Amino acid sequence: MEEILKTAFPFIVSAVAIVAAFGGVMVIVAYTVLAERKVLGWIQGRIGPNRVGPWGVLQPFADLLKFILKEDLVPDKSTKFMYFLAPLVALGCALMPMVVYPFGPQVTDPLGWLVPYTTGIAYVGPAVAYTAEAAKGVTLAIAKIDVGVLYVLGITSVGVYGIALAGWSSNNKYSLMGGLRSSAQMISYELAMGASVLGVVMLAGTLDLNGIILAQTQSPFKWFIIPQFIGFMVFLIAAFAETNRVPFDLPEAETELVAGFHTEYSALKFALFFMAEYVNMFTVSVMCTTLFLGGWYVPGLSHIVEPGSLLYAVISIGAFVLKICCFLFLYIWIRGTLPRFRFDQLMNFGWKFLLPVALINVILSVVVIYFLNS
Amino acid sequence: MGLENNIWESLPDVITVKLDAVINWARKSSIWPATFGLACCAIEMMNSVSARNDLSRFGAETFRASPRQADVMIVSGRVSRKMAPVLRRIYDQMPEPKWVISMGACATSGGVFDNYAIVQGVDKIVPVDIYIPGCPPRPEMLVHAITMLQEKIMSESVKDRKDTFEEESRHSVVPGTLPVTEGTALEREIEEEVAQNKAPRPYTVPSKHERRRSS
Numbered sequence: 001m002e003e004i005l006k007t008a009f010p011f012i013v014s015a016v017a018i019v020a021a022f023g024g025v026m027v028i029v030a031y032t033v034l035a036e037r038k039v040l041g042w043i044q045g046r047i048g049p050n051r052v053g054p055w056g057v058l059q060p061f062a063d064l065l066k067f068i069l070k071e072d073l074v075p076d077k078s079t080k081f082m083y084f085l086a087p088l089v090a091l092g093c094a095l096m097p098m099v100v101y102p103f104g105p106q107v108t109d110p111l112g113w114l115v116p117y118t119t120g121i122a123y124v125g126p127a128v129a130y131t132a133e134a135a136k137g138v139t140l141a142i143a144k145i146d147v148g149v150l151y152v153l154g155i156t157s158v159g160v161y162g163i164a165l166a167g168w169s170s171n172n173k174y175s176l177m178g179g180l181r182s183s184a185q186m187i188s189y190e191l192a193m194g195a196s197v198l199g200v201v202m203l204a205g206t207l208d209l210n211g212i213i214l215a216q217t218q219s220p221f222k223w224f225i226i227p228q229f230i231g232f233m234v235f236l237i238a239a240f241a242e243t244n245r246v247p248f249d250l251p252e253a254e255t256e257l258v259a260g261f262h263t264e265y266s267a268l269k270f271a272l273f274f275m276a277e278y279v280n281m282f283t284v285s286v287m288c289t290t291l292f293l294g295g296w297y298v299p300g301l302s303h304i305v306e307p308g309s310l311l312y313a314v315i316s317i318g319a320f321v322l323k324i325c326c327f328l329f330l331y332i333w334i335r336g337t338l339p340r341f342r343f344d345q346l347m348n349f350g351w352k353f354l355l356p357v358a359l360i361n362v363i364l365s366v367v368v369i370y371f372l373n374s
Numbered sequence: 375m376g377l378e379n380n381i382w383e384s385l386p387d388v389i390t391v392k393l394d395a396v397i398n399w400a401r402k403s404s405i406w407p408a409t410f411g412l413a414c415c416a417i418e419m420m421n422s423v424s425a426r427n428d429l430s431r432f433g434a435e436t437f438r439a440s441p442r443q444a445d446v447m448i449v450s451g452r453v454s455r456k457m458a459p460v461l462r463r464i465y466d467q468m469p470e471p472k473w474v475i476s477m478g479a480c481a482t483s484g485g486v487f488d489n490y491a492i493v494q495g496v497d498k499i500v501p502v503d504i505y506i507p508g509c510p511p512r513p514e515m516l517v518h519a520i521t522m523l524q525e526k527i528m529s530e531s532v533k534d535r536k537d538t539f540e541e542e543s544r545h546s547v548v549p550g551t552l553p554v555t556e557g558t559a560l561e562r563e564i565e566e567e568v569a570q571n572k573a574p575r576p577y578t579v580p581s582k583h584e585r586r587r588s589s
Contacts, residue, residue, distance in 0.1 A: 037430060045425035049433045052403040059433055062403035066445070069397055071469035073442060254409070259440035266442040266469040 017142045021098055028321070029278045030060040036332045043336035067271035075170060075264050082169035087265065087272035090162025094279035096155045100148040101286050102210040104140035104296050104317040108308040139210055140313060148209035149201060152287060153194055156242060159280065160186045163244075163251060163261050166273070170264035178260030181343060182251035185241055188350040189248075193238035195358035196231040199365040200224045200291045213295035220299045225292040227368075230361040232292045234354055239284040241350065243277065246335040250343055285327035289320065296320040394531050401445070401471065402524040408444035409437045410464060413451025415478040415510040422513035434520050441467040446523065447500070448516070452480035453493040465500045473527075475519050476502045479509045 034049065034056060041048030049056035074083060145151050160183055167179015201207055203224060204215035216222050225232050241248040252260030262273045289295055296316035305312045341349070411419060423429045423437070438444045441464045453461055465474065476496050479485035482505045484494035496502060503526060504519045 037435070041428065041430055041435075046423075046428040046430055048428075048430055049435075051432050056433070059403065062400045062433065065397070065400035066404045069400065070445075070471070073467075073469050254439040259438065259443065262443075263440045264442060270443050 014142065018099075021101065021103065021142055022095075025095075025098055025101075025279065025282060028324075029275060029282055030064075032278050032281065032328050033060050033063070033274075035328070036335070039329070039332045040336050043333070064271060068268050070267035072267040072269065073264075075172065077171045078264065079169040079171070082165050083264075084269075086162050086166035086169060087269045087276070088162075089165065090159060090276040091272045091279070093155055093159035093162060094276040094283065097152040097283045097286075099143040100141060100145050100151055100209055102139070102141050102148075102213055102290055102295055103320060104313045106308060107138050107140065107310060107313050140317065141210060145208070147207040149197055149207045149212070149291075152209075152283065153190075153197070156280065156283065157186070157190055159276070162273075162276065166265065167251075167261040170261075172264050174258045175261050175263045178251045178253075178257045178263070181257075182244060182261060185244070185248065185250060185346060185350075188347060189238045189241035189354070192234055192350065192354040192358045193242060195355065195362055196234035196238065197291060198362045199228045199231040202365055202369055203227060209290050209295075213290055213297060216294040217297045220294065223292065223294045228292065228361070228365070230357060231365075232288075234358045234361065235291070236288060237354060239288065240331075240334070241346070243280045243284055243331075245277075245281065245331055247338040247341050248346060249340060250346060253340060255340075281328060281331055282324065285324040285331075288327050289323040293323050295323075397532060398528050398530060402527040403433050404436075404445070405432070405434045405473075405520060405523065405527075406436045406438050406443065406445045407434060408441050408447050408464065408468065409439050410441075410447055410461075411450050412453060412457065413480065415450035415481070418510045418513050419448055419450045419477065419516060422516045424513075427513040427517055429517055429520065432517075432520055432524065441465075442469060444468055445471070446473045446475060446520075448475045448477055449481040449496045449500075449502075450477045451510075452485065452487050453496050453499070454491055455493055458493050458499050461496070462499045473503045473523055474500050475504045475506065475516075475523065477506045477516060477519070478511055479507060482507065485509060 037059070038048035038056065040046075049059045052059045052062050074080065163182040163186075164179045167175045167177070167182070170176075200212060204212040206212060206215070212224075216224060240246075244251050250260075251257075252262065257263070262270055265273060296319055298316060298319045301312065301315060305315065411417075421427060423435045429435050434446075441447075445468075447461075447465055447468065449461065465472070474496075476482045480487060480492065481496045482502075484492050486509070488494070493499065504523050506515050506519050508515055
């Protein structure tokens with residue numbers, strides 16, 4: 001009996017982890033939408049939604065239910081299969097990075113049943129290493145992927161297909177323009193984004209997201225935002241462009257393209273695009289937090305609470321979510337502040353400024369790290 | 375129209391009554407208007423989402439640029455005869471369930487523009503749910519209209535909404551044609567035909583451009 005339980009245990013844990021992570025992320029995403037409307041209201045001296053439920057808390061659910069029950073229009077001349085596929089690709093690619101989010105620190109596993117699900121990484125000196133001691137702990141992430149950074153960057157790039165397909169298959173000139181703009185924008189900012197991450201990867205010596213956090217857990221002055229401030233700024237700007245948010249929301253520029261790539265989408269399919277955008281925002285915030293702000297690490301907490309205990313994990317998860325929420329707030333704040341770029345300005349900025357800066361940052365990091373290590 | 379009709383056909387009354395309350399609540403809680411400003415009333419419409427008259431309190435501040443994602447069309451201002459087919463097309467592009475608010479005297483009845491160029495009431499082109507008087511109405515009146523629309527939505531039932539016949543909706547105004555104005559020879563003609571119980575013909579007249587193209 002115990003053997004069966006022991007075999008089944010990791011699977012049950014995975015299932016629970018997936019449900020918990022998915023539920024948590026979707027709730028945060030739903031309330032990001034509400035928070036956006038509220039905060040934009042406050043920025044503009046308004047009140048924001050407050051009639052639907054107390055303080056407007058039921059607003060996202062009302063919106064979603066309305067969208068589910070609305071008529072689902074499919075344009076006559078659209079390419080039907082692609083038209084149905086596009087929102088699924090967009091939301092699927094937005095949700096897939098969720099499996100490598102490093103939600104919290106390692107929790108000690110006294111029974112040792114979860115050994116196949118542990119990462120076994122520990123921060124020892126200048127680089128991150130795999131140790132048997134650390135292998136006794138369970139990492140609070142759904143999947144154990146050693147190249148988490150590459151995985152996230154790769155999957156978010158595939159998300160372009162959803163938008164490009166939506167623009168093309170709708171058979172509408174505005175949709176097509178939106179899709180094209182989006183593809184061009186995301187491809188050109190992808191480069192700067194990848195280059196800005198390189199510095200962090202070199203400093204941490206690993207591509208594992210939890211490993212990168214472990215490399216920052218000595219003190220808040222070890223957070224990579226300090227040695228990699230240029231990289232952080234480049235990453236942040238590229239992230240805004242990647243997620244098609246203001247001031248880079250050209251794919252859905254209302255003044256020129258009606259609603260951009262989702263002009264022809266109604267009802268639930270539009271809601272899927274809408275959700276995908278916010279899940280992408282969440283992903284990028286997770287990446288910012290993990291790469292530059294120490295992820296779940298709370299300075300000084302290990303002196304008060306025993307590391308590896310459940311309380312330590314809960315507080316760390318709370319800190320992680322709090323840091324993410326700060327970035328989500330930044331998104332909303334900037335949306336309430338900045339106007340939109342023109343398309344040629346956007347491309348010039350991406351290729352002539354952001355990419356060179358990111359590359360110079362990489363070269364500087366290489367030189368500095370070489371001389372520090374020698 | 376999609377899911378809703380299936381629910382209505384497959385479920386017993388007891389459940390649909392409870393379902394009505396939930397569905398109507400969701401619909402009234404997020405009425406997203408289409409961005410469609412026509413004249414001076416549009417300025418008041420813009421003001422209704424501003425700081426003083428905050429329409430977002432009712433979850434209705436998200437003006438959608440695409441009619442595909444909108445729930446209510448606010449006809450804000452006079453509808454010229456040239457604009458009428460465009461307005462009708464935008465209405466046709468909106469997915470069900472959809473509502474129309476006729477804002478101001480011009481949209482409601484032609485207002486002071488009692489002439490050949492202005493459609494004498496937007497209800498000749500699209501079905502209107504709420505009329506707002508005023509020239510122009512204050513933003514408070516638009517907010518009031520939204521709350522009235524919410525009351526109306528709450529009194530609706532899933533059962534009342536059935537698929538409209540496509541022919542009917544297509545023929546009411548064919549794209550490229552204009553609606554008939556009161557007092558014209560064409561209107562008298564149509565009235566005579568109706569009096570003689572002849573087959574009703576579309577309440578439209580082809581535009582000059584259309585005529586030229588067809589000949």
